[in-house]
Amino acid sequence: MLKVYGDHNSGNCYKVKLLLTQLAQSFQWVNVDILKQESRTPEYLEKNPNGKIPLLEIEPKVYLAESNAILHYLSEGTPLLPSDRLLHAQVLQWLFFEQYSHEPYIATARYIVRYLGSPPEYAKALAEKRAPGYAALDVMEGHLTSRPFFVGARYTIADIALYAYTHVAHEGGFELSRYKRVNGWLERVRNQPDHVPMEPLLVSERAKS
């Protein structure tokens, strides 16, 4: 059975859980607490030398890292990844956009606020995430002006990847209310069959641990 090493409150890990659920594929979840440095132990680094979650164990001792590479691997041959060459390329374009222009600002702002409890020494780093984070949301808003989903006319893993941290962007201090198209899209993603929500983040518990 597939095994996922992850944290239930991490958007990158939630992507994998959401996809596997929508593909009706069973999996075993192994919790890895990054605040307790569980992704930096010698045992974990043996599995993923880059020390990050999520990590997919495809079969015993065969591992695949990087959330969006995992999404691509799991969705190939399903309706969630278009086989058309151009649409497939556009899905990958949005997956790279998410990891380069979106996640480093929107996810890490949330990490500073909700995992670390906004310590003063992170104030400048947090402030610096605002402009590029909003720039990513602006790009999304513009793209969704004429489309229901990110690629083609259908829900794909590009939507799963972008939904993961966009729908909790407010937890990192981003004001989402001004993004009308993004909000409509978030609602469409939530209405997909077999959608599961991300587990609520227990701020006080994480900040204390």
Added chain:
Amino acid sequence: MLKVYGDHNSGNCYKVKLLLTQLAQSFQWVNVDILKQESRTPEYLEKNPNGKIPLLEIEPKVYLAESNAILHYLSEGTPLLPSDRLLHAQVLQWLFFEQYSHEPYIATARYIVRYLGSPPEYAKALAEKRAPGYAALDVMEGHLTSRPFFVGARYTIADIALYAYTHVAHEGGFELSRYKRVNGWLERVRNQPDHVPMEPLLVSERAKS
């Protein structure tokens, strides 16, 4: 004919040029000078709303952004992208590693040093790139201990993506001499048929412009 919008000194753009050359595919190069804000003009943003290079124009007015999505698109069905499902997934894993854990430190350090001329106000940002940049190089060194290339036994687009900024990491102040395996791999990449070097960066010209 394929059209590439890019900057000859950008590693992300060089990836595309190197791949197209090795695939013996002809293309037209349209120079975009990021220091002159040419990727932020209304005309360019019409093509790529995220305002980044490289950008591939597949056919008139059909664009594909994100360097690694472009590599994947262009190499599908060629020996540079394995068709085996697991090897293919591993290629994508390294492409995402490159954009998330490598490029933001190793490429941007080079940008601060060689494009911007290391202005004092960037000293702290530059210093903060050292540890994660070396961490990425450490991961690469470890992976190459038992392998000639990043995925399988052959040169793939994972090597092209990682070569682009690794081979000029010293231009951003990274000390590469301690990475014996990485150096051997750089040499193997350079020895591939139809390899073309990145154009030398004319520091003074860029810093002045």
